[in-house]
Amino acid sequence: MIQFADQKQEFNKRPTKIGRRSLSRSISQSSTDSYSSAASYTDSSDDETSPRDKQQKNSKGSSDFCVKNIKQAEFGRREIEIAEQEMPALMALRKRAQGEKPLAGAKIVGCTHITAQTAVLMETLGALGAQCRWAACNIYSTLNEVAAALAENGFPVFAWKGESEDDFWWCIDRCVNVEGWQPNMILDDGGDLTHWIYKKYPNMFKKIKGIVEESVTGVHRLYQLSKAGKLCVPAMNVNDSVTKQKFDNLYCCRESILDGLKRTTDMMFGGKQVVVCGYGEVGKGCCAALKAMGSIVYVTEIDPICALQACMDGFRLVKLNEVIRQVDIVITCTGNKNVVTREHLDRMKNSCIVCNMGHSNTEIDVASLRTPELTWERVRSQVDHVIWPDGKRIVLLAEGRLLNLSCSTVPTFVLSITATTQALALIELYNAPEGRYKQDVYLLPKKMDEYVASLHLPTFDAHLTELTDEQAKYLGLNKNGPFKPNYYRY
Amino acid sequence: MIQFADQKQEFNKRPTKIGRRSLSRSISQSSTDSYSSAASYTDSSDDETSPRDKQQKNSKGSSDFCVKNIKQAEFGRREIEIAEQEMPALMALRKRAQGEKPLAGAKIVGCTHITAQTAVLMETLGALGAQCRWAACNIYSTLNEVAAALAENGFPVFAWKGESEDDFWWCIDRCVNVEGWQPNMILDDGGDLTHWIYKKYPNMFKKIKGIVEESVTGVHRLYQLSKAGKLCVPAMNVNDSVTKQKFDNLYCCRESILDGLKRTTDMMFGGKQVVVCGYGEVGKGCCAALKAMGSIVYVTEIDPICALQACMDGFRLVKLNEVIRQVDIVITCTGNKNVVTREHLDRMKNSCIVCNMGHSNTEIDVASLRTPELTWERVRSQVDHVIWPDGKRIVLLAEGRLLNLSCSTVPTFVLSITATTQALALIELYNAPEGRYKQDVYLLPKKMDEYVASLHLPTFDAHLTELTDEQAKYLGLNKNGPFKPNYYRY
Amino acid sequence: MIQFADQKQEFNKRPTKIGRRSLSRSISQSSTDSYSSAASYTDSSDDETSPRDKQQKNSKGSSDFCVKNIKQAEFGRREIEIAEQEMPALMALRKRAQGEKPLAGAKIVGCTHITAQTAVLMETLGALGAQCRWAACNIYSTLNEVAAALAENGFPVFAWKGESEDDFWWCIDRCVNVEGWQPNMILDDGGDLTHWIYKKYPNMFKKIKGIVEESVTGVHRLYQLSKAGKLCVPAMNVNDSVTKQKFDNLYCCRESILDGLKRTTDMMFGGKQVVVCGYGEVGKGCCAALKAMGSIVYVTEIDPICALQACMDGFRLVKLNEVIRQVDIVITCTGNKNVVTREHLDRMKNSCIVCNMGHSNTEIDVASLRTPELTWERVRSQVDHVIWPDGKRIVLLAEGRLLNLSCSTVPTFVLSITATTQALALIELYNAPEGRYKQDVYLLPKKMDEYVASLHLPTFDAHLTELTDEQAKYLGLNKNGPFKPNYYRY
Amino acid sequence: MIQFADQKQEFNKRPTKIGRRSLSRSISQSSTDSYSSAASYTDSSDDETSPRDKQQKNSKGSSDFCVKNIKQAEFGRREIEIAEQEMPALMALRKRAQGEKPLAGAKIVGCTHITAQTAVLMETLGALGAQCRWAACNIYSTLNEVAAALAENGFPVFAWKGESEDDFWWCIDRCVNVEGWQPNMILDDGGDLTHWIYKKYPNMFKKIKGIVEESVTGVHRLYQLSKAGKLCVPAMNVNDSVTKQKFDNLYCCRESILDGLKRTTDMMFGGKQVVVCGYGEVGKGCCAALKAMGSIVYVTEIDPICALQACMDGFRLVKLNEVIRQVDIVITCTGNKNVVTREHLDRMKNSCIVCNMGHSNTEIDVASLRTPELTWERVRSQVDHVIWPDGKRIVLLAEGRLLNLSCSTVPTFVLSITATTQALALIELYNAPEGRYKQDVYLLPKKMDEYVASLHLPTFDAHLTELTDEQAKYLGLNKNGPFKPNYYRY
DSSP: OOOOTTHHHHHHHSOOOOOSSOOSSOOOGGGGSOOOSGGGGSOOOOOOSOGGGOOOOOTTSOOOOBOSOGGGHHHHHHHHHHHHHTOHHHHHHHHHTTSOOTTTTOEEEEEEOOSHHHHHHHHHHHHTTOEEEEEESSSSOOOHHHHHHHHHTTOOEEOOTTOOHHHHHHHHHHHHOBTTBOOSEEEESSSHHHHHHHHHOGGGGGTOOEEEEOSHHHHHHHHHHHHTTOOOSOEEEOTTOHHHHIIIIIIHHHHHHHHHHHHHHOOOOTTOEEEEEOOSHHHHHHHHHHHHTTOEEEEEOSSHHHHHHHHHTTOEEOOHHHHTTTOSEEEEOSSOSSSBOHHHHHHSOTTOEEEEOSSTTTSBOGGGGOSTTSEEEEEETTEEEEEOTTSOEEEEEGGGSBHHHHHSOOOHHHHHHHHHHHHHHHHHHHHOOTTSSOSSEEEOOHHHHHHHHHHHGGGGTOOOOOOOHHHHHHHTOOTTSOOSOTTOOO | OOOOTTHHHHHHHSOOOOOSSOOSSOOOGGGGSOOOOGGGGSOOOOOOSOGGGOOOOOTTSOOOOBOSOGGGHHHHHHHHHHHHHTOHHHHHHHHHTTSOOTTTTOEEEEEEOOSHHHHHHHHHHHHTTOEEEEEESSSSOOOHHHHHHHHHTTOOEEOOTTOOHHHHHHHHHHHHOBTTBOOSEEEESSSHHHHHHHHHOGGGGGTOOEEEEOSHHHHHHHHHHHHTTOOOSOEEEOTTOHHHHIIIIIIHHHHHHHHHHHHHHOOOOTTOEEEEEOOSHHHHHHHHHHHHTTOEEEEEOSSHHHHHHHHHTTOEEOOHHHHTTTOSEEEEOSSOSSSBOHHHHHHSOTTOEEEEOSSTTTSBOGGGGOSTTSEEEEEETTEEEEEOTTSOEEEEEGGGSBHHHHHSOOOHHHHHHHHHHHHHHHHHHHHOOTTSSOSSEEEOOHHHHHHHHHHHGGGGTOOOOOOOHHHHHHHTOOTTSOOSOTTOOO | OOOOTTHHHHHHHSOOOOOSSOOSSOOOSGGGSOOOOGGGGSOOOOOOSOGGGOOOOOTTSOOOOBOSOGGGHHHHHHHHHHHHHTOHHHHHHHHHTTSOOTTTTOEEEEEEOOSHHHHHHHHHHHHTTOEEEEEESSSSOOOHHHHHHHHHTTOOEEOOTTOOHHHHHHHHHHHHOBTTBOOSEEEESSSHHHHHHHHHOGGGGGTOOEEEEOSHHHHHHHHHHHHTTOOOSOEEEOTTOHHHHIIIIIIHHHHHHHHHHHHHHOOOOTTOEEEEEOOSHHHHHHHHHHHHTTOEEEEEOSSHHHHHHHHHTTOEEOOHHHHTTTOSEEEEOSSOSSSBOHHHHHHSOTTOEEEEOSSTTTSBOGGGGOSTTSEEEEEETTEEEEEOTTSOEEEEEGGGSBHHHHHSOOOHHHHHHHHHHHHHHHHHHHHOOTTSSOSSEEEOOHHHHHHHHHHHGGGGTOOOOOOOHHHHHHHTOOTTSOOSOTTOOO | OOOOTTHHHHHHHSOOOOOSSOOSSOOOGGGGSOOOSGGGGSOOOOOOSOGGGOOOOOTTSOOOOBOSOGGGHHHHHHHHHHHHHTOHHHHHHHHHTTSOOTTTTOEEEEEEOOSHHHHHHHHHHHHTTOEEEEEESSSSOOOHHHHHHHHHTTOOEEOOTTOOHHHHHHHHHHHHOBTTBOOSEEEESSSHHHHHHHHHOGGGGGTOOEEEEOSHHHHHHHHHHHHTTOOOSOEEEOTTOHHHHIIIIIIHHHHHHHHHHHHHHOOOOTTOEEEEEOOSHHHHHHHHHHHHTTOEEEEEOSSHHHHHHHHHTTOEEOOHHHHTTTOSEEEEOSSOSSSBOHHHHHHSOTTOEEEEOSSTTTSBOGGGGOSTTSEEEEEETTEEEEEOTTSOEEEEEGGGSBHHHHHSOOOHHHHHHHHHHHHHHHHHHHHOOTTSSOSSEEEOOHHHHHHHHHHHGGGGTOOOOOOOHHHHHHHTOOTTSOOSOTTOOO
């Protein structure tokens, strides 16, 4: 939503680690964020051999993959089957594709988190006619058993949990640098895959019909490429589609803020005083949930319109300084940096919980806490006590990184919406007639956004009303949509 | 929000009543809508003489006005003073204008509801340097005592409660057709004033710097003029500013649905089954309030995105037919026509309440109830029982017109936001350098929208946070806004 | 709920007005409380003749009644018919009584508010076999047209709106002092009828089988009689039944606080800061509603248990002094006196609204505002501005009397529960075998409380589950209830 | 709350396992319930030696304890210190006891869950002057590191996680069967300790001043003993105190239902259809939370009063059969048995989640699912898929045992209330003058209940209002409470 002007510089400032192959650019920030998922429930195998040094074959004899342990395939398959039950939209797409194959001939290279839900997406793309090769967009997030199941099912997957930075780029390279196979579509999450191809195989873009990018960071990079006139294929920004925005931000955060706090601290919400910094979609979701659970919520804002919304929704709008001494919890959701400073941290009361639901790890000035007079004590996974000389301790969650990614799980249903949007964007770009899309960044057409939504309604046993001819004429609308002007705010 | 393609035809179809002066076009629909306000609390004078036939002077000897009874001025003044206390933003504008007069030289002709809040606006425009002449945009909505107070204070006001159609146009004409005075700004609500000048005094537009229009209907007319190439001055659409939208629709309807239902029916909300047709801003407001009061709410929608929002917000999404037999209340908020048909009405259970919060009076097919076999019984003001041959009765509110306009009052605070937006739009258009605005319809610049919001924050004792230089740079924002891209959804 | 120890003294202190007949005791406080009802929507006849001086007959020739105007009967009948539709429980009792008449032989004298709902109760008692004579328990609350409809239907009703104190006792006397008719049951609301019989016709108690009393005040008087050993018949306290308590207090106040504030002030709730004094059932209802509408609510309490509930429900618990300068609204619900003192009133900010939802008119020290330096301005019915020398004004509603009685209406459904409870209490006392009830005050048996609830479930189309034999045995319960121990808190 | 008439028989029916020492009565049900706690976050040591066979000494040389590993003491101490920060009431009691020691001379034998919170209680009792010996009331629930820390601090604790049934009774015996030490107070949770003393050392009761019992089951046993005339010392039922009831049931379940469902299923609540069986305090808490998170909630009830509350709170009241085919989640909170039968389970839709928040493990007929045609698949800890022949699977949580005990954690704050209540009950019984308490079961005096509440208010920075003398007189109350009659419902 927000333009991060100096992000690029920041990437450059990060200390570069040297891997086996030297790279002009280190691994992106998002690819090293910690990430919790069902993986945390499974025992990681104790085998310390690098997958790159193993010889593995799937039951059909193929060895065109690199995963932790192909033998975990069966367990992974079960996880995938469970996910399928909550991803009805993709399953519906598969069903519709039994006749025509809208992705016949598509050669998709993908770089995303590798989870059961991604597996359902990947196998759906396969069912729609595409060939896929896949790497992970994060070195921690791969579910090894799911990767195994995909490999067993014939998908060339190159990913495991706990890759080194060098492994990370090696895996990506194995996806694109293949004899006799060249991708014509890119599905990216964070922009690392796109970046790699730009750097190493710029000629590949001649055959590529388009890029579908999901993340804020990746979209930002694409807009920068576009501004610089360097974007050489059409790109679809699926991050800003309405459905995804509302689900990933408002609805998902409404639930994950509670989950993240409970799993880390077992705290009781009732009666707790909380300050939420920022009242965008994420802040709105956090505030609504905490108020509903009986917390007393204060809000800080810089934007007077969002501020007025907070007032009307029943939250006192304050400056952080006004309440910092009294609150039990501080939550940042601004997309900004240094919203919680060392000065704030110094003034918090004993046992105050501090966490971040917003952007990356910039919002809380965690670095300022790494000073000799303060003692850090890791009390649980993702939970640190930072202790002042006088004994005061604050409870810092996930070291200031995203609480919901680190300490709660994302419901499959949310991922289903994202995955469906990605699939439709791929179909749209792949099948678009010459000239519909230029070398620019596009939003998903509203009609497809509406289509994604409609595919998810059966989950709720929801019944949509249809316009009569007379009504459609009265409203000047097509009966099949789109139903709203582009500027509609929902 | 929605394009009403055939609205113009509809206007033409309405049977024209012939007044003293024959008009090419009858009074607009909105100008005859019933309207409840503080007026309903005051005794209307029994004097039956038409104001047009009376000779009245204010205490300074002026007779350049036409109101019901100039002697009610003192009572009206008190109402205006009460309103001033809840319109802090306009009072702030007055204070800031003590030095410079941003509207010095402006000659504004206005056509709006004439209420205490409008009076505060008008007197603010005066304090900012403008000369004003004013008529009513609705034949029922004028508060006579407020009109009297304005006339006493030297404002040429031409309006009273219960004008005839001929009176309506006569009043408008008295505002513009003046010796030695010609307007250079138009403030309109519904488009009738603009229409009149187009018809009768097209040459006036040469001196007019711009039109500020508030209503859906008036904005629609302006866009049509613009499309037809007939708009000859810049126009500002203040209807679609974020602040106004959220307040007039979401927040205001959240409160007025309860108020309207209580004042008309004294019903208890707890446990009632309600179906709300449409989940736009108005529907969202109605649903939130009724759910909070313990009603069980069902939603109907045609748009899958809004439908999905309804699901996530905890409402069962149904077709009207599925629940029509069981619900206690039916509320329409679609902007559509014939959403509730005679067939639906036939199937409702005894005592079902039917009302409209959406667009004009089209949503419920009230005409279909005017058949011989059904008996109408007026049980209270704005409340009819329609009785079926078998004794079943449904409770129809405001004959299907807007419940919140007819049966509840609009909080001054909401009107303050609208009035401030109007004042700022007038200032912007009046002071804009040549060329900034062409002969087109414009939205209020986001920065001014943010300014309106910021002027209303002190009401809530709300304290906005300011960006540090470092943060502003990080976000790539100006510290004074605007803070969001244009497509931001709030 | 709370014992008001010095209430009796207070009655004695009130200056006695001398009526036509001198009385040893003045009219009770509750009988002169202002009271708003549907009556406020009807034009009161201009006829100034006292009903006591009129000769009126109903269409059957009877003149055993005294109402304002027997000709209003038809209009009153329609109001009664509308009320019948929302009092399904009484209608169900009528239906069941088509065979047996559980009140055959009962001669009931009643003294309650005379409204459409009471009329449904009275006619139900008639249908169950009882003879009734009725007076009003409040000099303002009688709906003249309803009284007329009852008189027309043969019920000896003695009541009109705007009785003098002398009229009040005269009406009561006309109910009990009749040739050839002596009551054997009393239905009282406030205790004035009971008091009158004690004073004037103590011998009547020989034939009286019991008293059913509804109000806090009346119940308090009965317990005092009982303690003093002067209660000579069994009495049923229907005020403290669960169903009545929760509906009259929690649920009804949840809705009426919003209604009362809107009708008097047209204020917007969103973002307003409110302090609610007292977190009993009434306070809980007020807080829940205001929070749901987006107000920021503070609570004061003296009881640490209720205080802890307020905390857990998400309200900041404060002393009134801490927030009195900042709040927009002060609401009292304590049952206590002088909760809001002149000192508090002096410190409130301009435009602060002050109102009482609690007990009688003691909570706000209104008397302290009647000093020369303060100006009172009546701005609307039930709304006064009290103006300080510096121009600050506070908005006092209903002069500190009960807001919901004075400025909102009580939903029929709530009254239905009370009326059904009264009817069942009468049946129980009338039919109880000798010895079941002594000369004491009783609560309604829990099973009858459950029965009242069950009679109201069909309104919500609610389907109760029945215990299987096995389950009933497991729980040690009778399948038909009672289902809870007496101390259960609901 | 509910009398379980045949519970005793059920205990007898349970298959007796034979331990090293044969017992006349097997371990109680509650003592084998699974139990999740912070323990699940700590690695259990791999040492398989039974603690009974180990020789351990604490740093002061004592070996009067039996725990898993005394070396974990330091880690346990940190957990205790963290808990102390959220148990302000007990810490306040310690502070007040610096002068007088209200438990000086008390010899308390305890049998409870052994967690950090219990440790804070135990060490508080020590600070108040008591000597304590302690065993666990559940074979799974002991936190080994906490037990170690207590032993290190000189408390004779006999407990470890994963005791056998024989271990269980052995530990209890080691607490009471000591040379030269005889308990004079009992603190029990479930009644097993009390039962053991009755069976083995009945003479001990001569010196015992009283029993404090916390659990429903234990209280039930005490009432049975009392009825049978076998209770030979006073007993305090702390289970039914208001504060504990509201916290353990309403407020705690409001939070733990969400936590339990998230941790086991990662489901999204928004838009889900849920049926909650039972609308007591637990049901009310579950319903409120799920509604707040956007679920659509149906309720079943047998009691018409609770049913009417559900209606007024906005839930459709249905029979389970009406909605069983459509719901996504079934939650039982009835205290009843076989509320969800095999027939219901057969009709549920695919992926329906079934869980129990009510009583023990009786509510869902889990036994009926253990038939050959159904396949059970354990997909996660506490999560089973039960698969029908046609592929339909339902998701059964915690095998039908209590979801919140098994799959979520209990906030320390709730435990603080319980622990404080226990401490005060011990003080009251220990210091009560001869004759205040007989050989019967007592509720905690309301004044002490209020005291517990007041000790917890500082957590919320809550400020209680004090009655003025005049107000106390007016209300007939003591300024220090108790503030409500015994029947008050809160």
